[in-house]
Amino acid sequence: MxxxxxxxxxxxxxxxxxxxxxxxxxxxxxxxxxxxxxxxKKEKISKPLVKSFKLKADNKKNNLTDKEKAKMGIIVFIIIFIIIIGGIYYFAIYEPKENELNNEKIAKLNEINQLYKGPLVNAKEATVLEDRINNCHNKLDIDSVDVLRPATAQWKDYHLKKIKENKDIGNRIMLTYTNDSKKNMLISEDEAIKIIEDNDGYILSNIELKKPDTVAVPIEVSRLQAASGLISTGSKIDVYYMNSTSNDLTNKENDSNSTDKISNNSKNTNPEISGCTVLAIMRGKDSGTINSKTEETISKNSENSSYTYTTDVEEDLKANSIDYSESETENVLNSYGIRLSDYERESNIGDLDANYLIFLEVPREDVRFILNNMDSLILTIPTKDSPDWMINEIKNNDSI
Incomplete structure (x- = not known):
């Protein structure tokens, strides 16, 4: 190949x-x-599954017997009934009851705030009472919490200590009562103790006891203002203010910036100042002039004769201070003004135009009010401090 x-x-x-x-x-x-x-391609699984579930549910519904359907209806009815009854109970019974309980608690807590104030605002007893009230579950429990009794006991202990601490050399105390208005009272230690012992916490919580801080103020007033001239040295008097425009007795409104503000609440009959002491009183000089005139006519043959006597008590005082001894002058003219007023009271005849100069002891905070409203003041004699003649007149009238 x-x-x-x-x-x-x-x-x-x-x-x-x-x-x-x-x-x-x-x-x-x-x-x-x-x-x-x-x-x-991916098959959508969701729709066939939903259809299969619906078919199963429909089959189950179709397979439910009448008894089962009745049971289901009863169950649904019971559930709806329970909901309705629960709503009615809540809105008609439970909620009003809770509101009433809360209102009772609030009222009791307000009572605590009313009684425990000022020096007792931080008292432990108040906190204990508040806890007891907050833990109460019904009205009976709340009513069983006594707030007044412990508060009264604490206020009495507090005020009795203050009386001993604040009394002055004359065993007096200045009591200030504050409610709608402020009232000052210059009272003795015994009177203060009696007031404390006789009142409850509602009154005692509005009382303040202080050491007397007084001033002697001279005021010149008419006989009408000076209790008809029937007050004397040592008299205890109350001072009222008379509104000259409406002739209503009203109370002054205590204000540190303005002392001319006067309350127009004529329904309040409490005096502006209570328990003032009259340290001295002098009646106007015109009341010391004494005139006496005697005229006599006998017959035609005799002459008419007249006799006139005039004297001035003020001048007699001056003369007596030189010519007479002090003891003789004192015996003759002692309390001449008040004795003259007593004679006028008994005879029902008097000098209504007489003026009086009164040396009055008042709290220091009321001095400006006294001086600014001297012409509108009325001096009154409380019956508890009234002189003997007034007591006798009251007794005689009561026995008739």
């Missing part, structure tokens, strides 16, 4: 091999494609 034939043979052989490989590859593809299926 020559080279050309050999080369030809090799080429044929090579093509044969290539054809076999090609056939093998094609067969493999056919096998693979025949065995492997195309991937399917």
């Amino acid at each position: 020559n080279k050309k034939e050999q080369l030809k043979y090799d080429n044929l052989k090579q093509k044969h091999r290539n054809n076999e490989e090609y056939l093998d590859n094609e067969n493999l593809k056919e096998i693979n494609t025949s065995n492997l299926k195309k991937p399917r």
Whole structure:
């Protein structure tokens, strides 16, 4: 075999091999494609599942018996009934009851605040009472909490100590009572103790006891204002204010900036100042002039005669201070003014135009009011401090 034939043979052989490989590859593809299926698209699972559940539920409903349906209806009715009854109970019974209980608690707590104030505002007893009230669960428990009794006991102890600490050399005490208005009373130690012992916490919580700080003030008043001139040295009097425009007795309104403000509440009959002491009193000089005239006619033959006597008590005082001894002058003219007023009272005839200069002891804080309203003040005599003649007149009238 020559080279050309050999080369030809090799080429044929090579093509044969290539054809076999090609056939093998094609067969493999056919096998693979025949065995492997195309991937399917993703199926929507949710809708079929929902449909299946609905079908099952419908089947169950259809499968329920009449008894089961009746039971379900009863259960639903009971639930609705319980809800309705619960709502009615809450809004008609429970809520009003709770509101009433809260109102009772608030009223009791307000009572504590009313009684425990001022120096007792931080008292331990008040905190204990508040805790008891807050822990109450019904009205009976709240009513069982007594606030007044312990408060009264504490106020009495407090005020009795203050009386001992604040009384002056004359065993007096200044009592200030503050409610709608402020009232000052200058009273003795015994009177103060009696007031404290006779009152409860509602009154005692509005009382303040201080050491008397008084001033002697001279005032000039008419006989009408000066209790008809029947007051004397040492008399205890009350001072009222008379509004000149309406002629109503009114109370002054305490104000540190203005002392001319006057309360128009004419229903309040309490005096502006109570328990003032008259330190001295002088009647006007005109009351000391004594005139006496006597005329006498006997007959035609005799002459008419007349006698006139005039004297001035003020001048007699001046003369007596020189010509007579002090004891004689005192015996003759002692308390001449008050004795003259007593004679006028007994005879029902008197000098209504007489003026009086009175030296009056008043609390210092009331001095400006006294001076600014001197022409509108009325001095009165309380019956508890009245003179003997007044007591006798009252007894005689009561016995009739």
